[in-house]
Amino acid sequence: MWDRPSDLNNVETWANIPLIINNGAAWFKKIGTPTNTGTKIFSLTGKVNNTGLVEVPMGIQLRDIIFNIGGGIREGKKFKAVQTGGPSGGCLPESMLDMPVDFDALTKVGSMMGSGGMIVMDENNCMVDIAKYYLSFLEEESCGKCVPCREGIKRMRQILNDITSGAGKESDLPLLEEVGHCLRDSALCQLGGSAPNPVLTTMQYFREEYIEHIKLKKCRAGVCKDLITFSIIEEKCPDCGLCVKACPAGAITAVGKRKPVVLDQAKCIKCRTCYEVCKLGAVKIE
Ligand code: SF4
Ligand code: SF4
Ligand code: SF4
Structure with a gap:
C-alpha cells in the first residue's frame, strides 16, 4: 500500500495468529493434514438442515460436513452437488463426498477453498441453471479491464442462456470448454481466472444434464422454464x-364435485407454486 511492503490478509487468517503464538506452531500443525494445517471456517448453506458457519479441521470429508454437521439434505431429498469456494468455486458430485476438504484436494478436482462458501444442492437444482446463475453474478463483478474476462464471461453466459431456453446446440459444449480454458489461462486476475469453474465442473461432472437440455430439450430438475410444463395428475x-x-396467474380452476382441478397451459407462467403447495404430489413437472 502507498508503494510500501504490505501484508493483506483476511480476518480468519489473523484470528489464527494469536493462537499460534500462544500455543506454538507444533500445536497448530497437529490440526489438519501434514500439508494443510489448522482449521477452516465454512459458510454452510443451501439444501442442508443445519446452515451456518462451521469450523472444521483441514482434511475432513465433505460427507462429514454435509451429513453429520449439516444434518443431511432437507425434506429427505437426494443430494446432488456441493459447490465450494464461493461463486467461482466448482460443483462437486456425490462420488466426491468422501474426498478430504483442503486447499490442494479441492483445487485438484476443479474447485477451490476460496471464500469458504459451501452451498449444498439437491435433486431440484438444475446444474446448467446453477452454472448460469454464478456466471451472471461474475459478469456483474468483472471490472472489465481485460478482454478475456469482460467478453469471455459474457459469451459463456449467453451460451448457457441458449441452452437453458431450448436453443442450445451440440457445438456449444466444446465452445464453452474452449472459452472457459482461454479465460482461465489469460485473465489478468483471479476473478476471471476462476470464473469458468462452475461451468467447467458442471460440464465435467453433470454433463448428462447439459446433453438433456440440448438434445431432448428437457430439464430433469424442473427448473428451466422454457423446457418444462406443469400438469395435474388427475x-x-x-x-x-x-x-x-395459490396460483398467481389464475391458471388453475376447480370444477367442483371433488373432480380434479384443471390447469390452463396458456395462462401458466411456470412459477412452480402449485407444485410446492400440493401436499399430495398431484402436480407433475415434465
Ligand atoms: S480478470 Fe480481473 S482484471 Fe480482468 S476484467 Fe476480470 S476482474 Fe477485471
Ligand atoms: S406453475 Fe404457477 S402459474 Fe403455472 S399453474 Fe402452477 S401456480 Fe399457476
Ligand atoms: S393442491 Fe394438489 S390435490 Fe389440491 S387441488 Fe391442487 S393439484 Fe389437486
Missing part, C-alpha cells in the same frame, strides 16, 4: 383447492 387430485388459491 387420479391423485381430490380437489383440495390449495393450488387454485
Whole structure:
C-alpha cells in the first residue's frame, strides 16, 4: 500500500495468529493434514438442515460436513452437488463426498477453498441453471479491464442462456470448454481466472444434464422454464383447492364435485407454486 511492503490478509487468517503464538506452531500443525494445517471456517448453506458457519479441521470429508454437521439434505431429498469456494468455486458430485476438504484436494478436482462458501444442492437444482446463475453474478463483478474476462464471461453466459431456453446446440459444449480454458489461462486476475469453474465442473461432472437440455430439450430438475410444463395428475387430485388459491396467474380452476382441478397451459407462467403447495404430489413437472 502507498508503494510500501504490505501484508493483506483476511480476518480468519489473523484470528489464527494469536493462537499460534500462544500455543506454538507444533500445536497448530497437529490440526489438519501434514500439508494443510489448522482449521477452516465454512459458510454452510443451501439444501442442508443445519446452515451456518462451521469450523472444521483441514482434511475432513465433505460427507462429514454435509451429513453429520449439516444434518443431511432437507425434506429427505437426494443430494446432488456441493459447490465450494464461493461463486467461482466448482460443483462437486456425490462420488466426491468422501474426498478430504483442503486447499490442494479441492483445487485438484476443479474447485477451490476460496471464500469458504459451501452451498449444498439437491435433486431440484438444475446444474446448467446453477452454472448460469454464478456466471451472471461474475459478469456483474468483472471490472472489465481485460478482454478475456469482460467478453469471455459474457459469451459463456449467453451460451448457457441458449441452452437453458431450448436453443442450445451440440457445438456449444466444446465452445464453452474452449472459452472457459482461454479465460482461465489469460485473465489478468483471479476473478476471471476462476470464473469458468462452475461451468467447467458442471460440464465435467453433470454433463448428462447439459446433453438433456440440448438434445431432448428437457430439464430433469424442473427448473428451466422454457423446457418444462406443469400438469395435474388427475387420479391423485381430490380437489383440495390449495393450488387454485395459490396460483398467481389464475391458471388453475376447480370444477367442483371433488373432480380434479384443471390447469390452463396458456395462462401458466411456470412459477412452480402449485407444485410446492400440493401436499399430495398431484402436480407433475415434465
Ligand atoms: S480478470 Fe480481473 S482484471 Fe480482468 S476484467 Fe476480470 S476482474 Fe477485471
Ligand atoms: S406453475 Fe404457477 S402459474 Fe403455472 S399453474 Fe402452477 S401456480 Fe399457476
Ligand atoms: S393442491 Fe394438489 S390435490 Fe389440491 S387441488 Fe391442487 S393439484 Fe389437486
